[in-house]
Amino acid sequence: MRTLPAPMREKVLAAADLIAEHGLDATKMEDIAASTGVPKATLYYYFEGKEEILTFLFTEILDEVRQAVAGALQSGGTAAQRLEATIVAHLRVFERFPMASRALQFDLGRAARIPLIAERTDAAFVNPVRDLLVEGVLDGSLREMDHPTLVATAILGAVTTTGINALTIQPRRQLRRVATELVRFVLAGVTA
Amino acid sequence: MRTLPAPMREKVLAAADLIAEHGLDATKMEDIAASTGVPKATLYYYFEGKEEILTFLFTEILDEVRQAVAGALQSGGTAAQRLEATIVAHLRVFERFPMASRALQFDLGRAARIPLIAERTDAAFVNPVRDLLVEGVLDGSLREMDHPTLVATAILGAVTTTGINALTIQPRRQLRRVATELVRFVLAGVTA
Amino acid sequence: MRTLPAPMREKVLAAADLIAEHGLDATKMEDIAASTGVPKATLYYYFEGKEEILTFLFTEILDEVRQAVAGALQSGGTAAQRLEATIVAHLRVFERFPMASRALQFDLGRAARIPLIAERTDAAFVNPVRDLLVEGVLDGSLREMDHPTLVATAILGAVTTTGINALTIQPRRQLRRVATELVRFVLAGVTA
Amino acid sequence: MRTLPAPMREKVLAAADLIAEHGLDATKMEDIAASTGVPKATLYYYFEGKEEILTFLFTEILDEVRQAVAGALQSGGTAAQRLEATIVAHLRVFERFPMASRALQFDLGRAARIPLIAERTDAAFVNPVRDLLVEGVLDGSLREMDHPTLVATAILGAVTTTGINALTIQPRRQLRRVATELVRFVLAGVTA
DNA sequence: CATGAATGAGCTTTCATTCAT
DNA sequence: CATGAATGAAAGCTCATTCAT
Numbered sequence: 104m105r106t107l108p109a110p111m112r113e114k115v116l117a118a119a120d121l122i123a124e125h126g127l128d129a130t131k132m133e134d135i136a137a138s139t140g141v142p143k144a145t146l147y148y149y150f151e152g153k154e155e156i157l158t159f160l161f162t163e164i165l166d167e168v169r170q171a172v173a174g175a176l177q178s179g180g181t182a183a184q185r186l187e188a189t190i191v192a193h194l195r196v197f198e199r200f201p202m203a204s205r206a207l208q209f210d211l212g213r214a215a216r217i218p219l220i221a222e223r224t225d226a227a228f229v230n231p232v233r234d235l236l237v238e239g240v241l242d243g244s245l246r247e248m249d250h251p252t253l254v255a256t257a258i259l260g261a262v263t264t265t266g267i268n269a270l271t272i273q274p275r276r277q278l279r280r281v282a283t284e285l286v287r288f289v290l291a292g293v294t295a
Numbered sequence: 296m297r298t299l300p301a302p303m304r305e306k307v308l309a310a311a312d313l314i315a316e317h318g319l320d321a322t323k324m325e326d327i328a329a330s331t332g333v334p335k336a337t338l339y340y341y342f343e344g345k346e347e348i349l350t351f352l353f354t355e356i357l358d359e360v361r362q363a364v365a366g367a368l369q370s371g372g373t374a375a376q377r378l379e380a381t382i383v384a385h386l387r388v389f390e391r392f393p394m395a396s397r398a399l400q401f402d403l404g405r406a407a408r409i410p411l412i413a414e415r416t417d418a419a420f421v422n423p424v425r426d427l428l429v430e431g432v433l434d435g436s437l438r439e440m441d442h443p444t445l446v447a448t449a450i451l452g453a454v455t456t457t458g459i460n461a462l463t464i465q466p467r468r469q470l471r472r473v474a475t476e477l478v479r480f481v482l483a484g485v486t487a
Numbered sequence: 488m489r490t491l492p493a494p495m496r497e498k499v500l501a502a503a504d505l506i507a508e509h510g511l512d513a514t515k516m517e518d519i520a521a522s523t524g525v526p527k528a529t530l531y532y533y534f535e536g537k538e539e540i541l542t543f544l545f546t547e548i549l550d551e552v553r554q555a556v557a558g559a560l561q562s563g564g565t566a567a568q569r570l571e572a573t574i575v576a577h578l579r580v581f582e583r584f585p586m587a588s589r590a591l592q593f594d595l596g597r598a599a600r601i602p603l604i605a606e607r608t609d610a611a612f613v614n615p616v617r618d619l620l621v622e623g624v625l626d627g628s629l630r631e632m633d634h635p636t637l638v639a640t641a642i643l644g645a646v647t648t649t650g651i652n653a654l655t656i657q658p659r660r661q662l663r664r665v666a667t668e669l670v671r672f673v674l675a676g677v678t679a
Numbered sequence: 680m681r682t683l684p685a686p687m688r689e690k691v692l693a694a695a696d697l698i699a700e701h702g703l704d705a706t707k708m709e710d711i712a713a714s715t716g717v718p719k720a721t722l723y724y725y726f727e728g729k730e731e732i733l734t735f736l737f738t739e740i741l742d743e744v745r746q747a748v749a750g751a752l753q754s755g756g757t758a759a760q761r762l763e764a765t766i767v768a769h770l771r772v773f774e775r776f777p778m779a780s781r782a783l784q785f786d787l788g789r790a791a792r793i794p795l796i797a798e799r800t801d802a803a804f805v806n807p808v809r810d811l812l813v814e815g816v817l818d819g820s821l822r823e824m825d826h827p828t829l830v831a832t833a834i835l836g837a838v839t840t841t842g843i844n845a846l847t848i849q850p851r852r853q854l855r856r857v858a859t860e861l862v863r864f865v866l867a868g869v870t871a
Numbered sequence: 872c873a874t875g876a877a878t879g880a881g882c883t884t885t886c887a888t889t890c891a892t
Numbered sequence: 893c894a895t896g897a898a899t900g901a902a903a904g905c906t907c908a909t910t911c912a913t
Contacts, residue, residue, distance in 0.1 A: 126404045128320035144895045209404025212318045246487045257453040264452025292484035295438045510788045512704035528874045593788025596702045630871045644840025645833040676868035679822045
């Protein structure tokens with residue numbers, strides 16, 4: 104993959120809409136070319152192939168998530184407070200890149216089979232959150248857990264599923280309410 | 296879709312492995328035919344097309360989930376106890392049909408665009424769990440929630456993501472441990 | 488081809504409509520089965536294959552033409568008068584079996600490649616008319632011709648093309664007017 | 680349909696032979712590709728589908744007819760003389776493009792269902808000849824007719840049927856004789 | 872006699888990809 | 893650098909036909 108000129112980068116990012124709507128396999132290079140205005144052959148000049156476009160898109164999103172999460176982790180307060188900030192930050196990425204997020208979620212199977220993507224998912228969310236959970240035990244703000252990685256995965260599942268659902272169905276303004284309810288669920292569960 | 300004779304049903308269900316491994320789009324009808332021993336034309340005699348095979352597979356899984364969840368809901372005890380049973384029951388479906396469950400999760404985007412599947416997901420898990428959450432408030436075993444549907448969705452996300460992860464990576468025996476940790480997370484969250 | 492029971496014969500003749508509308512190749516056995524109510528396998532019990540159905544249909548029509556023409560030829564009068572009767576009789580077959588006639592005309596290429604059909608076309612119209620033209624020279628009612636077969640073919644072309652056109656586009660009542668104009672053309676040409 | 684480069688145009692026109700021999704439906708894209716040397720995918724790059732190739736072929740022929748007829752109409756003399764020239768010109772097109780003409784005649788049904796073809800047939804032959812017939816009444820060279828369009832259609836039928844017959848069966852040199860006999864038939868009919 | 876079930880053998884069409892310019 | 897033109901390599905789907913009952 105060659106370095107993309109900025110305008111090209113923007114145009115290709117816009118292809119996320121197409122992919123989110125139809126899935127990668129149902130999205131033809133022809134469609135991407137038509138929708139971005141970038142000729143097919145030019146896309147091939149910059150990308151190795153269709154899959155690399157998907158990888159590019161997903162890498163971008165995961166990098167956003169990574170940065171957002173990293174930022175939240177550096178905010179002050181207890182681990183619990185930072186976990187809350189992390190979840191909110193994650194949801195904000197969904198808010199900023201709704202279609203690309205949706206594409207990532209919907210082409211999950213494909214994504215999971217691309218090693219680079221799997222690694223980055225862990226690096227962006229699972230590992231930092233797992234570390235945070237462990238920290239929280241130490242600072243006393245979180246309870247002990249036998250399998251913190253598993254819990255971090257569960258949190259990832261809860262956040263993404265709910266986030267995508269909210270994005271797809273609900274108007275954006277509601278993201279706040281979603282965040283509040285979700286954070287409460289993650290922190291306190293559902294028991295009275 | 297024509298009514299499937301029992302042996303055919305079995306053979307087609309076995310195709311889930313293929314799909315789980317490669318994703319529906321990368322799985323050719325040729326492959327399904329070869330792997331099941333059912334001639335391509337015969338598959339087309341029973342199914343309208345490739346997508347209908349996916350729908351059939353997913354419908355079967357979701358029906359298992361529905362039954363499992365329905366059974367758990369009828370077990371005795373408080374809402375909290377039944378929620379626990381529900382989660383365990385859901386994970387057991389993953390244990391019994393690992394590949395089909397994985398296929399469903401991995402072809403999520405495809406599935407989400409098939410209305411029948413979306414409906415059945417809600418009917419099988421989200422709605423019953425939402426109702427259970429509401430009941431739990433009444434019987435005092437669960438806390439109040441502003442958006443029980445959202446929480447039910449979050450639980451679904453946590454269970455499936457964790458379940459698939461456990462299935463894909465871990466040996467089965469561990470499902471018990473996964474269940475225990477997951478139930479604790481859902482019921483009590485992560486706060487100390 | 489087995490002998491058809493009368494009700495079957497009727498049903499299959501009705502398939503002419505389908506074939507006239509879409510052409511034989513675009514008409515599937517499935518369609519014929521659906522439209523006639525005769526199961527596909529039963530059609531195969533009576534006919535050797537799809538082409539034989541076409542042959543049956545066309546043979547029936549050509550037999551009607553043959554009979555009609557033969558009848559007209561036996562009517563009294565000069566050769567010119569009998570030629571007129573022949574043309575009118577031919578047009579009446581179009582009137583009685585519009586769709587089958589149209590099917591025959593439209594699947595002309597196919598028909599011409601089936602030897603049986605080619606023979607019968609000649610036997611039904613071209614040869615009798617050629618003979619009539621020769622007779623006409625003898626009885627003085629018709630002019631001499633160098634190539635009576637060629638002229639008979641030209642008459643066939645004029646009658647069928649005009650007849651099909653009239654059938655397809657115009658209401659039936661007009662067939663009289665068509666006949667009058669056509670007979671005048673054939674007998675007297677267009678010169679003043 | 681994309682604009683065809685000249686060499687491509689030639690190659691595709693040569694496909695008429697194949698189609699004339701077997702009919703469009705029996706002619707596989709594979710065959711056309713093999714016979715023209717143009718890869719299947721390239722054919723699809725230029726044409727929308729198989730039918731569009733047929734349309735292209737027929738349109739070309741009809742355009743030849745149109746030009747030939749138009750030229751004949753502009754020749755000097757009475758309407759009767761120009762009608763004669765028209766028929767001869769029409770037959771010459773058969774002589775120059777025997778296979779394509781035959782294909783058109785044999786896939787008549789297909790052609791008749793393509794509106795573009797129907798229109799062009801009228802534009803190329805029926806309408807000009809009808810106008811000529813009307814003119815002929817005025818200049819006194821032709822008799823009055825109640826339905827000149829019908830007579831023009833009859834002439835078209837006589838010419839094409841006879842022309843195709845002559846092409847298919849007879850050696851070419853004979854076209855002159857065919858023309859002479861046919862012109863006499865159209866102008867003077869068969870009455871003594 | 873009739874027919875529901877099953878399938879072999881293709882065919883059209885699609886599309887990612889290439890490459891000369 | 894960018895791209896219009898061209899194509900190799902499938903793949904989904906169709907349908908005439910068969911045959912056990």
